[in-house]
Amino acid sequence: xxxxxxxxxxxxxxxxxxxxxxxxxxxxxxxxxxxxxxxxxxxxxxxxxxxxxxxxxxxxxxxxxxxxxxxxxxxxxxxxxxxxxxxxxxxxxxxxxxxxxxxxxxxxxxxxxxxxxxxxxxxxxxxxxxxxxxxxxxxxxxxxxxxxxxxxxxxxxxxxxxxxxxxxxxxxxxxxxxxxxxxxxxxxxxxxxxxxxxxxxxxxxxxxxxxxxxxxxxxxxxxxxxxxxxxxxxxxxxxxxxxxxxxxxxxxxxxxxxxxxxxxxxxxxxxxxxxxxxxxxxxxxxxxxxxxxxxxxxxxxxxx
Amino acid sequence: xxxxxxxxxxxxxxxxxxxxxxxxxxxxxxxxxxxxxxxxxxxxxxxxxxxxxxxxxxxxxxxxxxxxxxxxxxxxxxxxxxxxxxxxxxxxxxxxxxxxxxxxxxxxxxxxxxxxxxxxxxxxxxxxxxxxxxxxxxxxxxxxxxxxxxxxxxxxxxxxxxxxxxxxxxxxxxxxxxxxxxxxxxxxxxxxxxxxxxxxxxxxxxxxxxxxxxxxxxxxxxxxxxxxxxxxxxxxxxxxxxxxxxxxxxxxxxxxxxxxxxxxxxxxxxxxxxxxxxxxxxxxxxxxxxxxxxxxxxxxxxxxxxxxxxxxxxxxxxxxxxxxxxxxxxxxxxxxxxxxxxxxxxxxxxxxxxxxxxxxxxxxxxxxxxxxxxxxxxxxxxxxxxxxxxxxxxxxxxx
Numbered sequence: 001x002x003x004x005x006x007x008x009x010x011x012x013x014x015x016x017x018x019x020x021x022x023x024x025x026x027x028x029x030x031x032x033x034x035x036x037x038x039x040x041x042x043x044x045x046x047x048x049x050x051x052x053x054x055x056x057x058x059x060x061x062x063x064x065x066x067x068x069x070x071x072x073x074x075x076x077x078x079x080x081x082x083x084x085x086x087x088x089x090x091x092x093x094x095x096x097x098x099x100x101x102x103x104x105x106x107x108x109x110x111x112x113x114x115x116x117x118x119x120x121x122x123x124x125x126x127x128x129x130x131x132x133x134x135x136x137x138x139x140x141x142x143x144x145x146x147x148x149x150x151x152x153x154x155x156x157x158x159x160x161x162x163x164x165x166x167x168x169x170x171x172x173x174x175x176x177x178x179x180x181x182x183x184x185x186x187x188x189x190x191x192x193x194x195x196x197x198x199x200x201x202x203x204x205x206x207x208x209x210x211x212x213x214x215x216x217x218x219x220x221x222x223x224x225x226x227x228x229x230x231x232x233x234x235x236x237x238x239x240x241x242x243x244x245x246x247x248x249x250x251x252x253x254x255x256x257x258x259x260x261x262x263x264x265x266x267x268x269x270x271x272x273x274x275x276x277x278x279x280x281x282x283x284x285x286x287x288x289x290x291x292x293x294x295x296x297x298x299x300x301x302x303x304x
Numbered sequence: 305x306x307x308x309x310x311x312x313x314x315x316x317x318x319x320x321x322x323x324x325x326x327x328x329x330x331x332x333x334x335x336x337x338x339x340x341x342x343x344x345x346x347x348x349x350x351x352x353x354x355x356x357x358x359x360x361x362x363x364x365x366x367x368x369x370x371x372x373x374x375x376x377x378x379x380x381x382x383x384x385x386x387x388x389x390x391x392x393x394x395x396x397x398x399x400x401x402x403x404x405x406x407x408x409x410x411x412x413x414x415x416x417x418x419x420x421x422x423x424x425x426x427x428x429x430x431x432x433x434x435x436x437x438x439x440x441x442x443x444x445x446x447x448x449x450x451x452x453x454x455x456x457x458x459x460x461x462x463x464x465x466x467x468x469x470x471x472x473x474x475x476x477x478x479x480x481x482x483x484x485x486x487x488x489x490x491x492x493x494x495x496x497x498x499x500x501x502x503x504x505x506x507x508x509x510x511x512x513x514x515x516x517x518x519x520x521x522x523x524x525x526x527x528x529x530x531x532x533x534x535x536x537x538x539x540x541x542x543x544x545x546x547x548x549x550x551x552x553x554x555x556x557x558x559x560x561x562x563x564x565x566x567x568x569x570x571x572x573x574x575x576x577x578x579x580x581x582x583x584x585x586x587x588x589x590x591x592x593x594x595x596x597x598x599x600x601x602x603x604x605x606x607x608x609x610x611x612x613x614x615x616x617x618x619x620x621x622x623x624x625x626x627x628x629x630x631x632x633x634x635x636x637x638x639x640x641x642x643x644x645x646x647x648x649x650x651x652x653x654x655x656x657x658x659x660x661x662x663x664x665x666x667x668x669x670x671x672x673x674x675x676x677x678x679x680x681x682x683x684x685x686x687x688x689x690x691x692x693x694x695x696x697x698x699x700x701x702x703x
Contacts (some may be wrong), residue, residue: 002594028326152476198426198428199428200424200428201428201430202487203395203422203424204422204424204428204429204430205416205430205441206393206394206395206414206415206416206421206443207393207415207416207420207421208393208421208442208445208489208493209416209417209442209446209493210416210441210442210445211414211416211446212416212488218441219430221491222432223431223432292472
């Protein structure tokens with residue numbers, strides 16, 4: 001009896017640990033941001049109101065809650081700047097995800113069908129860029145794309161163009177940066193699902209009269225769906241909130257939501273509005289995750 | 305100078321099966337075989353070779369398979385039987401040789417254009433499709449109309465007794481059910497030739513035996529041509545009208561199960577199909593209808609035929625354990641071959657008991673005795689016994 005109690009305490013502690021972690025480092029900060037988003041900006045230290053005052057007692061608590069408002073959210077909705085930035089971010093992220101899927105799938109397929117010994121080398125090559133800091137790799141792209149950069153020199157050397165092309169600060173450069181940076185996150189889950197696929201299924205399809213290209217659509221693609229979904233979510237979600245790539249490579253005429261957030265926070269020192277921008281983004285990103293969860297549960301239920 | 309009893313279980317069963325088969329042979333197996341000779345065969349494999357790296361997997365195989373025949377490719381793993389099947393299906397391309405289906409060479413055609421279907425050892429069912437979709441897959445590829453597909457699928461489900469399970473996914477089925485779905489899918493297009501790659505290997509013994517009878521019944525009912533690959537000699541004997549025993553990429557022997565069991569052409573085939581006692585010696589004498597093998601200290605043994613071998617050649621005398629008679633008393637038949645020895649080991653196997661008898665000269669011979677009554681054998685280990693067999697039971701093989 002004693003032993004059982006003690007063991008169950010240990011088990012409870014183990015279960016509790018991740019909850020404590022999530023509470024301390026995820027839930028509490030999220031609640032602070034939520035509270036901030038309901039506050040008003042002031043020129044003070046800290047730059048928002050209300051501030052929770054313990055000394056005022058119960059009256060202080062009541063005054064604190066009375067001072068909270070949804071004004072920031074109203075502002076976000078009524079100003080085209082923010083709505084536009086959200087829509088643009090989602091559009092850019094969606095388009096980049098489609099590009100990533102179109103480029104990543106053949107790469108993952110080739111890797112999964114490569115000879116066993118070559119696969120590990122290819123996998124290593126795919127992960128190799130991570131050994132250099134992300135920021136440095138983006139700066140390297142700036143170097144390549146600038147007016148007298150490698151790309152323009154090559155194009156002019158080949159006689160394909162007479163004058164240097166302004167690649168930087170354009171949507172082209174932005175997409176290039178996004179696709180380049182997120183490619184491993186698309187390829188790796190796809191590779192994982194393609195690599196463990198049973199190749200006799202393709203022989204079975206061929207045996208039943210299915211030419212290879214059609215077998216790809218009828219067998220390979222449906223069976224790699226978990227990899228596709230994982231890759232799409234892994235890329236789409238962080239790309240919506242991407243800051244560094246649009247800021248360094250993109251055009252200043254098409255701001256993404258991450259940049260807008262940064263400007264509100266650091267340039268305008270409007271912490272409450274920045275917090276509201278972040279909360280809306282969080283909710284927007286929760287939607288695809290929720291859909292994915294729903295689909296997965298349904299697939300699991302079908303499976304059993 | 306040693307008998308080599310192995311796989312006791314198989315010896316007796318082998319005989320029973322072969323007896324069963326000789327009945328079947330008399331009725332049904334011979335007509336297709338005979339017809340194959342007069343009509344052009346459905347499938348002709350002509351000197352097919354395939355190398356992987358340096359090693360020849362299939363080394364010049366020629367075979368003819370008649371319409372409506374149940375043909376088995378039998379051999380140990382690595383003998384090239386699966387490669388040959390994959391060459392017929394089109395998953396491997398032969399380096400050399402022709403594969404003629406109804407007279408047309410299909411060796412260069414990709415698998416999806418061959419009117420041949422295969423049932424895979426792993427079944428290879430599409431996990432993301434229902435049973436119905438799996439069976440309909442090949443029909444859809446042919447652009448068959450929706451209604452006809454539905455009819456054919458229902459017909460196939462009934463054929464393999466899976467009515468009502470069409471909506472399930474493969475992982476919701478038992479192993480035996482999956483096996484039947486795979487069979488239904490391979491048969492749905494009514495192929496001219498059905499290839500079966502170790503189709504029963506994943507089933508447990510009881511289910512395997514049931515399925516074997518069902519498979520034979522199905523093949524008769526459909527009047528289809530089946531080619532099965534198996535490493536299980538019992539399975540090949542039970543199923544096949546004719547079979548090819550393969551060794552190192554070549555056909556070691558071709559014939560009906562009874563022919564191969566009773567008249568193996570080599571020590572390899574004799575040992576692979578059923579259990580066998582081997583006595584080494586030299587051919588001592590031969591005339592028109594008898595020969596004698598000199599086994600040294602063990603004496604001379606009479607055989608009915610020594611083939612074309614010459615006196616003085618080294619040979620192996622092979623006998624099947626069930627053809628040896630075991631007795632306490634010395635036999636009175638002067639024409640029989642006799643070995644006197646001591647029972648060294650007794651294996652009780654239910655329907656028969658196998659006794660291993662050691663002679664003073666060092667011969668070790670196995671004799672299988674059917675257990676016709678419920679009282680087990682009265683013989684005990686260490687007892688002195690006489691083994692006898694008629695000249696016709698012995699087979700002279702190359703060493």
